[in-house]
Amino acid sequence: MPKLRVGVLASGRGSNLQSLIEQTLKGLIDAEIVLVASNKADAHALERARQVGIATCVIDHRSFASREDFDRAMVAALREAGVELVVLAGFMRLLSPVFIEAFPQAIMNIHPSLLPAFPGLDVQRKALEYGARFSGCTVHFVDGGLDTGPIIIQAVVPILENDTQDTLAARILAQEHRIYPRAVQLFAEGRLRVEGRRVRILPPADPDEAVLFNPAVD
Secondary structure: OOOEEEEEEOOOOOHHHHHHHHHHHOOOOOEEEEEEEEOOOOOHHHHHHHHOOOOEEEOOHHHOOOHHHHHHHHHHHHHHOOOOEEEEOOOOOOOOHHHHHHOOOOEEEEEOOOOOOOOOOOHHHHHHHHOOOEEEEEEEEOOOOOOOOOEEEEEEEEOOOOOOHHHHHHHHHHHHHHHHHHHHHHHHOOOEEEEOOEEEEOOOOOHHHOOOOOOOOO
């Protein structure tokens, strides 16, 4: 059975990309990362991809007159690579309808909070200032809003009395590296079904392959 062809978009260091690379190379995800694309030529994520022989491309958003024109160029690069699932890994651009309609219910993002709480930026600071007892991370499908798409998986991280933005972010990031590959694998298995605001995780075709996913346990 052919592996799911994944394209990753990243603008920065690409730590979630690294987690996906490692899981695919170990054969723990039935997927192949066929392209890593960025809007920034100096994004470290590109170097992570090159080190393992994954194709890369840079499309500078500043070279385009509109967000839609930039998105059309990105979509063209992804389609040329035969991408079936687009994974956002620290991609610091809002996607226009042009992009979203090109990959319906096949664009994933990960956000470092328990959505719908604290969308957008500076989420650890917001959680600490609000006095929240728990934070975490969310993998969701991308829609036209800011961090508003249907939720696939979440992992909960307690907020400790002495937490800073940095310590909380580090513990959340560790959980991101767990649940993002899991979400990609569920997509590869055809087990995600969007029903309105909900994402149903279907049982595996072979019940003997069922695994309870607990992001707090190895």
